[in-house]
Amino acid sequence: METILKSAKKSVVISSEKPTVLIGERINPTGKKRLAAALVAGNLDIVRQEAEAQVEAGADVLDVNVGAASVDEVDMLPKAVRLVMETVDVPVCIDSADVDALLAALAVHRELAPEGKPLINSVNGEEAHLEQVLPLVAEYKTAVIGPTMDDEGIPDTSEKRLAVARKIVERAEGLGIPREDVVIDCLALTVGADSQAGVVSLGAMRMVREKLGVNLTVGASNISFGLPDREVINWAFLAMAIQNGLNCPIVDAAKVRPAILAADLVMGRDDYAMRYIKAYKKRTK
Amino acid sequence: METILKSAKKSVVISSEKPTVLIGERINPTGKKRLAAALVAGNLDIVRQEAEAQVEAGADVLDVNVGAASVDEVDMLPKAVRLVMETVDVPVCIDSADVDALLAALAVHRELAPEGKPLINSVNGEEAHLEQVLPLVAEYKTAVIGPTMDDEGIPDTSEKRLAVARKIVERAEGLGIPREDVVIDCLALTVGADSQAGVVSLGAMRMVREKLGVNLTVGASNISFGLPDREVINWAFLAMAIQNGLNCPIVDAAKVRPAILAADLVMGRDDYAMRYIKAYKKRTK
Numbered sequence: 358m359e360t361i362l363k364s365a366k367k368s369v370v371i372s373s374e375k376p377t378v379l380i381g382e383r384i385n386p387t388g389k390k391r392l393a394a395a396l397v398a399g400n401l402d403i404v405r406q407e408a409e410a411q412v413e414a415g416a417d418v419l420d421v422n423v424g425a426a427s428v429d430e431v432d433m434l435p436k437a438v439r440l441v442m443e444t445v446d447v448p449v450c451i452d453s454a455d456v457d458a459l460l461a462a463l464a465v466h467r468e469l470a471p472e473g474k475p476l477i478n479s480v481n482g483e484e485a486h487l488e489q490v491l492p493l494v495a496e497y498k499t500a501v502i503g504p505t506m507d508d509e510g511i512p513d514t515s516e517k518r519l520a521v522a523r524k525i526v527e528r529a530e531g532l533g534i535p536r537e538d539v540v541i542d543c544l545a546l547t548v549g550a551d552s553q554a555g556v557v558s559l560g561a562m563r564m565v566r567e568k569l570g571v572n573l574t575v576g577a578s579n580i581s582f583g584l585p586d587r588e589v590i591n592w593a594f595l596a597m598a599i600q601n602g603l604n605c606p607i608v609d610a611a612k613v614r615p616a617i618l619a620a621d622l623v624m625g626r627d628d629y630a631m632r633y634i635k636a637y638k639k640r641t642k
Numbered sequence: 643m644e645t646i647l648k649s650a651k652k653s654v655v656i657s658s659e660k661p662t663v664l665i666g667e668r669i670n671p672t673g674k675k676r677l678a679a680a681l682v683a684g685n686l687d688i689v690r691q692e693a694e695a696q697v698e699a700g701a702d703v704l705d706v707n708v709g710a711a712s713v714d715e716v717d718m719l720p721k722a723v724r725l726v727m728e729t730v731d732v733p734v735c736i737d738s739a740d741v742d743a744l745l746a747a748l749a750v751h752r753e754l755a756p757e758g759k760p761l762i763n764s765v766n767g768e769e770a771h772l773e774q775v776l777p778l779v780a781e782y783k784t785a786v787i788g789p790t791m792d793d794e795g796i797p798d799t800s801e802k803r804l805a806v807a808r809k810i811v812e813r814a815e816g817l818g819i820p821r822e823d824v825v826i827d828c829l830a831l832t833v834g835a836d837s838q839a840g841v842v843s844l845g846a847m848r849m850v851r852e853k854l855g856v857n858l859t860v861g862a863s864n865i866s867f868g869l870p871d872r873e874v875i876n877w878a879f880l881a882m883a884i885q886n887g888l889n890c891p892i893v894d895a896a897k898v899r900p901a902i903l904a905a906d907l908v909m910g911r912d913d914y915a916m917r918y919i920k921a922y923k924k925r926t927k
Contacts, residue, residue, distance in 0.1 A: 548907050549915050555908035559885070580908065584915050585922045586900065593904035596881035600844070615871065619878035622833050623840035623865065630834050630869050637870045 358537045360500050360572045360605075362418060362448035365470035369417050369448050371540065371572045371605045376621045376632065378605040379614065380450055380476075380574065381416030383407045384437065386425040393425040396433055401440050408444045414611035415636070419445065420478060421462075422452035430458035435465040442469045450502070450607075452478040456489045463497045476500045478607075479542065480529075482507030482521040487528050494529070500538040501529070502574055505561060511544055515560030518543050522565045540572045540605060541565050545594065547582035555580060559597055566602030573603045577613070592616035599624060615640070643822045645785050645857045645890075647703060647733035650755035654702050654733050656825065656857045656890045661906045661917065663890040664899065665735055665761075665859065666701030668692045669722065671710040678710040681718055686725050693729045699896035700921070704730065705763060706747075707737035715743035720750040727754045735787070735892075737763035741774045748782045761785045763892075764827065765814075767792030767806040772813050780817045787859055788814075789827040790846060796829055800845030803828050807850045825857045825890060826850050830879065832867035840865060844882055851887030858888045862898070877901035884909060900925070 360371040371378045384407050386393035392403050408419055421441050423433040434453055441449055442465075451462045459477060466475050479502040480490035494501045503525035505511070505518035512518050522541045529539045543561035546554040558580075562573050575598060581590035591613060595606060599620040606617070618633045627633055645656040656663045669692050671678035677688050693704055706726050708718040719738055726734055727750075736747045744762060751760050764787040765775035779786045788810035790796070790803035797803050807826045814824045828846035831839040843865075847858050860883060866875035876898060880891060884905040891902070903918045912918055 548910075548912075552907075552910045552913045556910040559908075585919060585926075589900050589904045590907060590918070592877060593881040593901060594908045596878040597885040597905070597908060600882040600885060615874050616878060619874045620882070622837075622875060623844075623879045623882060625833075625837045625841040627833075628837045633875070634870060641870075 358570050358572060360537050360540055361474065362476055362500060363470065363472065363474040364442060364446055364448045365473055366446045367448060373572070373602060373604055376626050377599055377603070377617050378417045379415055379610045379617065380418045380420050380605055380607040381411035381610050382420055382576065382578075382607045383411055383609060384419060384441065385422040385452065386428070387422070393428070396423050396425055396428045399433070401437060404437050404440055405444050408441045411610050412445045412447055415614040416447065416610040418448045418450055418476065418605070420450040420452050420607055424453060424455070430455045431461050434458040435461040438462045439465045439469065442466070448473070448475060450476040450478050456493070459490070459493060463493065463499070467497065474499055476502060476540065478502045479504050480525065482524050484508060487525070491529055491532050491534065494538070495532045495534050500540060501534070502540050502542050504542040504544055506544065511546070513557065515557050515564055518557070518561035519564040519568060522561075522569060522571075526569055526571060536569070536571060540574050541569070542574045542576070545575050545577060545580040547584070548580055548590070549583040555594060559601055562598055562601040562603055572605060574605045574607055575603055576607045578608065588612055596620045596623075643855050643857060645822050645825055646759065647761055647785060648755065648757065648759040649727060649731055649733040650758055651731045652733060658857070658887060658889055661911050662884055662888070662902050663702045664700060664895045664902065665703045665705050665890055665892040666696035666895050667705055667861065667863075667892045668696055668894060669704060669726065670707040670737065671713070672707070678713070681708050681710055681713045684718070686722060689722050689725055690729050693726045696895050697730045697732055700899040701732065701895040703733045703735055703761065703890070705735040705737050705892055707763075709738060709740070715740045716746050719743040720746040723747045724750050724754065727751070733758070733760060735761040735763050741778070744775070744778060748778065748784070752782065759784055761787060761825065763787045764789050765810065767809050769793060772810070776814055776817050776819065779814070779823070780819050785823040785825060786814070786819070787825050787827050789829055791829065796831070798842065800842050800849055803842070803846035804849040804853060807854060807856075811854055811856060821854070821856060825859050826854070827859045827861070830860050830862060830865040832869070833865055833875070834868040840879060844886055847883055847886040847888055857890060859890045859892055860888055861892045863893065873897055881905045881908075
């Protein structure tokens, strides 16, 4: 199953037959005081810098999120999306819980890339959310991320997360959104608080991939929240998740690209290790 | 299913319910000129140093192999096993293709640890090998590693490797060796030469674990032979393999222990990340 994202100049294909697609996570003020303060002040310089740095580090798609206290997302999200689209060529993932902000950003996207197709992050399994966001996805013919949570929160078993994923996919199909445009996020919570957090998420990925066939994303770094030496944990989780069908994680490309290239190599998606060796040479020259 | 190894003073339990057991690979002259030369000269100082260093680095079991050109294994293997057993407390894995050397080393093991139980590395699916080695395993009540290769070589599909594993397990059981004392090695070849090498090995692990229930080892570093930045590839492969049931890889503990602790943590085998955090503190203090 292929999810195709498009900017004005570039297409990215998410498919289990192809190498893993990296969605850059760094344009997001959560936990980043400097970016949050700049956004409150209406200053987008950091957004431009992060856009360039992430693409240089190997990000294939950029998540754009401006949600922070005192930020007017309806004003700032379209501005940030415009700046990212004018700075780099990769497709964008428009990330907001505010439907008006999504709408304003989608208008900018349509203006700058009339034939483009962004990813919307996200529509979860909450009834109100499905009713608000899915019609936008249908109208603007975007792809959309569906995190496996509903009105009762994040389920604590793989089976229940599969059930939420199924609900999102079915509701989307009911509105004429093709299944391949729904990318499911099985969600990773920290193993520091719940030793089963990884197993539940990984199990859900395997089931969703097997039963629904859709492509999978996850915000991988949550798995190690609160723990030391986080990258080692993130790398292990990503390798296992990629084995289970994860193919477009939301990550810090500069930190995890070597591990993801290695996982693709082990999974048989890099003949003669050409991508792996090329990235190694670039990193060490 | 539990494989229990014993030295004179220590038991190690290999089980998918427990953290991964690390079998230290460094007492092996393959590719190590200095060790090979020392063994030819009858000098075992490096063996002692490697035994201490590996246990310090977190190895739970030590593989002991003295096979190199011009080394008399029947003389040197029992000496090396004796030295390792006198230097450190962990169980040993007696590693030789020479049956007389295995016999001589087993006699030493019985002398120093009458109640002990070593691992023998290995008996593969070749007819002659099964006939020679399995009776020793039965007589000395050891555990044994079974690499999935037979008279036709190393099969190129997961299904065929499962078939060889089944043959080894059945032949062992026919001699009264309990199934839990057979540890299967699904073998890793380099992905640099064959892009499917990882997929075939990982698939075999999942099948052997599911169909035969036995514990699994692998010499993990082969996966990255000939490639740069090998540890990143080895880490990715180990994480995926541990997810598929690998629970006692043969590794360089100093290089891969952080990745294996992370994989155990993600797999839900390290409550509150206590082992992971403890090892991190030791490494960085």
